[in-house]
Amino acid sequence: MPTTPSPRERTREELLRLIRAGGGVTRADLTRLSGLSRSAVNAAVASLLADQAVTESDTAPKGPGTGSGRPGTRLRANGGPVAGIDFGHNHLHVAIADTTGAVLGDRRVEMDVDLAAEEAMDAAADLLAGLRREHGLEEIEAVVAGIPGPIDIRSGLVQSPTILSGWVGRSPVQELGRRVGVPVHVENDAALGAMGELYAGTGRDHRDFLYVKAAHGIGASLVLDGRLYRGGTGLAGEIGHTNLAGRSELCRCGNRGCLEAVVSMTSVLEQVAHTHPGVPLEEVPLGDAADAVTRRILQESGRVLGHAVSDLCNLVNPTAVIVGGDLGSGNPCFVQGVEEAVRRYALPAMADALVVAPAALGTLAELRGAIELAVRRTGLPAGPK
Numbered sequence: 001m002p003t004t005p006s007p008r009e010r011t012r013e014e015l016l017r018l019i020r021a022g023g024g025v026t027r028a029d030l031t032r033l034s035g036l037s038r039s040a041v042n043a044a045v046a047s048l049l050a051d052q053a054v055t056e057s058d059t060a061p062k063g064p065g066t067g068s069g070r071p072g073t074r075l076r077a078n079g080g081p082v083a084g085i086d087f088g089h090n091h092l093h094v095a096i097a098d099t100t101g102a103v104l105g106d107r108r109v110e111m112d113v114d115l116a117a118e119e120a121m122d123a124a125a126d127l128l129a130g131l132r133r134e135h136g137l138e139e140i141e142a143v144v145a146g147i148p149g150p151i152d153i154r155s156g157l158v159q160s161p162t163i164l165s166g167w168v169g170r171s172p173v174q175e176l177g178r179r180v181g182v183p184v185h186v187e188n189d190a191a192l193g194a195m196g197e198l199y200a201g202t203g204r205d206h207r208d209f210l211y212v213k214a215a216h217g218i219g220a221s222l223v224l225d226g227r228l229y230r231g232g233t234g235l236a237g238e239i240g241h242t243n244l245a246g247r248s249e250l251c252r253c254g255n256r257g258c259l260e261a262v263v264s265m266t267s268v269l270e271q272v273a274h275t276h277p278g279v280p281l282e283e284v285p286l287g288d289a290a291d292a293v294t295r296r297i298l299q300e301s302g303r304v305l306g307h308a309v310s311d312l313c314n315l316v317n318p319t320a321v322i323v324g325g326d327l328g329s330g331n332p333c334f335v336q337g338v339e340e341a342v343r344r345y346a347l348p349a350m351a352d353a354l355v356v357a358p359a360a361l362g363t364l365a366e367l368r369g370a371i372e373l374a375v376r377r378t379g380l381p382a383g384p385k
């Protein structure tokens with residue numbers, strides 16, 4: 001299981017980031033840079049040393065007045081460059097980053113990931129190998145990949161034969177690991193989107209939030225008390241197949257009336273095509289430039305999603321609903337529709353304390369989450385996956 005920050009671990013994460021950026025800092029530096037108390041810094045550093053996330057050296061010259069012992073020793077983060085891989089239903093995006101999480105290079109290709117697991121994993125390995133050659137990186141310390149489907153955390157296998165059909169029964173951990181030659185940690189893509197927003201986006205201000213990836217499918221992930229909540233077997237947040245009363249659209253899972261059969265980029269584009277006869281789809285703008293009819297389609301789709309999300313809000317009482325994916329990012333009308341429905345259907349006292357916002361990282365939330373998770377896995381002893 002990856003390390004995700006509990007409230008107590010936030011201090012540790014912050015100090016690790018300062019140590020990574022500092023290239024040899026002392027505890028006194030950390031106290032000054034972080035504004036934390038010396039005892040808080042000492043406790044967090046002890047924990048980082050115990051986990052082998054950092055090492056300390058006694059070689060730093062002590063300045064006058066530094067006394068003897070620990071204050072003069074310098075701390076350095078363990079770990080090397082990392083990679084993140086984001087498999088979408090229709091794209092593949094690979095990036096390499098340094099130990100601070102700064103992206104060194106990335107590659108993105110459009111492809112049908114759902115049906116072509118072998119090809120998608122081959123392509124990911126090729127893109128990563130190309131990036132490593134280009135940047136002269138012989139070693140990659142950790143790789144984290146997100147796939148747009150349910151993964152059973154007990155077995156590491158892709159579940160549900162009807163959702164990501166080309167991947168069912170496969171172990172992306174093993175198959176990707178064999179291809180890239182580095183141990184790979186695999187998560188559901190919405191979980192990584194939530195992690196991206198938690199560490200580097202809107203989620204930084206929230207301990208309890210829902211992240212919804214609205215793209216060619218609908219996936220969600222829950223961050224509760226500052227931690228990613230996966231559920232008993234890793235399938236928490238699969239709201240795309242929530243049944244909507246009175247709807248009969250056929251879903252790829254075999255049921256009718258599922259949320260994602262009604263709300264997805266695919267269904268939005270079908271409605272846009274229907275309402276713009278004779279106009280090539282690529283000539284009908286979405287986003288800010290959308291016309292009145294397209295805005296109405298986006299807003300109504302957002303309302304349908306928001307109605308389903310309001311039930312989740314009543315259950316877990318988040319302080320934010322963060323909407324990402326192609327639909328959530330760059331389509332204010334869609335997010336506005338989500339917000340309207342959440343305010344209409346969630347318990348009023350709940351909705352009053354709730355922010356509904358697009359993902360600050362846009363469609364890069366999943367890749368950022370993969371990188372942030374990979375950075376946090378470097379220098380850690382190999383634990384249970």
Ligand SMILES: [Zn+2]
Pocket residue numbers: 240241251252253254255258261
């Ligand atoms: Zn379904």
